[in-house]
Amino acid sequence: MIRIFLTGYMGAGKTTLGKAFARELNVPFIDLDWYIEERFHKSIRELFVERGEASFRELERNMLHEVSEFEDVIISTGGGTPCFFDNMDYMNGHGQTVFLDVHPDILFNRLRVATHQRPILQGKTDEELRAFIADALEKRAPFYVQARYRFDAGHLESRRQIAGSVQQLRSLLGV
Known part of the structure; x- marks a missing residue:
């Protein structure tokens, strides 16, 4: 049985690498944010605004527990998912994490071109975006490093790099 949780900051490549890895292993890919949006027929942003952060994080935890029951799956978590409740311990107990x-510079370059897709980043100058990323990474690092494996996802800019990363990840996890 395969159950792999991909964690990391926004722009780290959880969806890009997760989809490619799932195709390679011939298993379903679940993006937790997309799963939540489908279940509730609302965007993450709408749910966050309507419910507030505390209620949204509780909903997110419940949905994490739900998808954690699926077998033979690659699950991409939201960037903040590991940082709340016992989510990181839970994922470690239910699969490979x-x-x-x-690197923050790579995240900056990836996120700078995608600010229109991420409302939380809209309107930020380059300096503000760099500071925002650095601050968030500093706060989230204690949770992220609890994952069983650490993988350099800095090389996902081309199909060739993605394919190479998939093979490296496959070797790292022994699947």
């Missing part, structure tokens, strides 16, 4: 570690 991988922290997709990416």
Whole structure:
């Protein structure tokens, strides 16, 4: 049975690498944020605004527990998922956990071109975006590093790099 949780900051490549890895292993890929949006027919942003952060995080935890029962699956968590409740311990107890570690400069470059897709980043200057990323990584690092595996996901810019990363991840996890 395969159950792998990919964690890391936004822009780390959880969806990009997760989809490719799931195809390689011929198992379903679940993005926890997409799963939540499908279940509740609302965007993460709408749920966050309507419920507030505390209630949203509780909902997120419940959905994490739900998808953690699936077998033969790759699950991409939201960037903040590991940082609340006992989510990291829970994931470690229910599958293999991988922290997709990416240098802040690479995250900056990836997120800078995607600010229109991420409302929390909209309107930030380059300096503000760099500071935002650095601050968030500092706060989240104690949770991310609890993953069983740490994987350098800094090379996902081309199909060739993604394919190479998939093979490296497969070797690391022994699947």
